[in-house]
Amino acid sequence: MCTVGGGPDLGDLESLATKDYICSECGNKFKGMGKRPMCPSCKSRKVKAAS
Amino acid sequence: MQIEVREDNVAILRGREGTVALVKALGRSFFLDGPDEEIVLFTDPEDLIVASSFGVGEKVEKGLICTLFQIRELGSPLIVLPKGHKASPRLKTVVSLGERTRLSCRIQPGTHPEQDVLCAAEELDGLEIVAVPGGALIEGFEGQVHLERFS
Numbered sequence: 781m782c783t784v785g786g787g788p789d790l791g792d793l794e795s796l797a798t799k800d801y802i803c804s805e806c807g808n809k810f811k812g813m814g815k816r817p818m819c820p821s822c823k824s825r826k827v828k829a830a831s
Numbered sequence: 832m833q834i835e836v837r838e839d840n841v842a843i844l845r846g847r848e849g850t851v852a853l854v855k856a857l858g859r860s861f862f863l864d865g866p867d868e869e870i871v872l873f874t875d876p877e878d879l880i881v882a883s884s885f886g887v888g889e890k891v892e893k894g895l896i897c898t899l900f901q902i903r904e905l906g907s908p909l910i911v912l913p914k915g916h917k918a919s920p921r922l923k924t925v926v927s928l929g930e931r932t933r934l935s936c937r938i939q940p941g942t943h944p945e946q947d948v949l950c951a952a953e954e955l956d957g958l959e960i961v962a963v964p965g966g967a968l969i970e971g972f973e974g975q976v977h978l979e980r981f982s
Contacts, residue, residue: 798870814873814929818860 800830834976835966836879841896841981842967845887846974849952851934852895853881853960853967854903854981861928862908869908872928879962881932883925883951891923896981898924925950934958 798811803819804826810819817827836842836855844851858876862869880903882895901907909926912919927949934951951958961968969976 796870810871811869812860812871812873815875816858817871817873820860820862820871 801827802830803827832970832972832976833963833966833968834978836978837965839981840978841899843892843895843977843979844955844958844969844972844974845892845977846952846954846972848887849883849885849955850887850891850895851881851883851951851955851958851960852892852899853879854899855962856880856928857903859903859906861902861906863911864908865911866913872909874928875930875962877962877964878928878930879932879960879967881927881949881960883927883934883949883955884923885952886923894924896979898926899981902926930962932960934960 796813798813800809801812801817802809803822803824805824806819806822808819808821809830816825818825819827834842836853838855838857841852841854855876856874856878858874858878861872861874863872880899882898884891884895902909927947929947931947932949933947934955934957935948955972958969958971961970
């Protein structure tokens with residue numbers, strides 16, 4: 781994707797294949813994509829997909 | 832060709848019209864921020880952060896390394912500007928994150944849903960960079976690859 785240089789070449793963020801997560805440790809809710817999800821707030825890997 | 836890229840290395844691909852630099856993502860998380868939304872990008876340790884610029888020379892390489900440093904070491908978010916934003920054509924560096932990056936000079940705004948495509952100079956069109964353990968596999972590149980210390 782083009783990002784730092786790239787609004788022009790990236791579609792809408794809403795179109796990306798993201799998942800909603802919730803951290804089991806701190807309760808932080810966030811949207812993410814990729815492997816090995818981790819809470820961006822407390823760095824815990826104890827996260828699960830939000831229903 | 833396959834190159835070794837250690838975590839304290841930056842690999843620089845020097846073309847005649849464009850330059851590409853890459854480092855290992857080290858399994859860190861990165862933020863992709865738009866006007867209304869933030870997405871956390873999770874990576875594997877072997878994944879790559881690839882930055883591309885339309886230009887060559889020392890200034891361009893310093894700019895690419897600076898961009899990669901800001902993202903990986905300082906945790907700077909990747910900013911996505913709204914379509915049509917006046918700053919878009921002024922930006923000098925584009926970045927891709929993940930296991931595989933394909934460079935293309937034929938990207939049209941908003942026309943490619945693939946998230947592993949990165950715009951680049953015409954001569955680098957078709958170049959593919961794939962993360963492999965301890966390094967990167969680079970296909971479709973005839974130029975020189977330089978390894979430097981990333982610090």
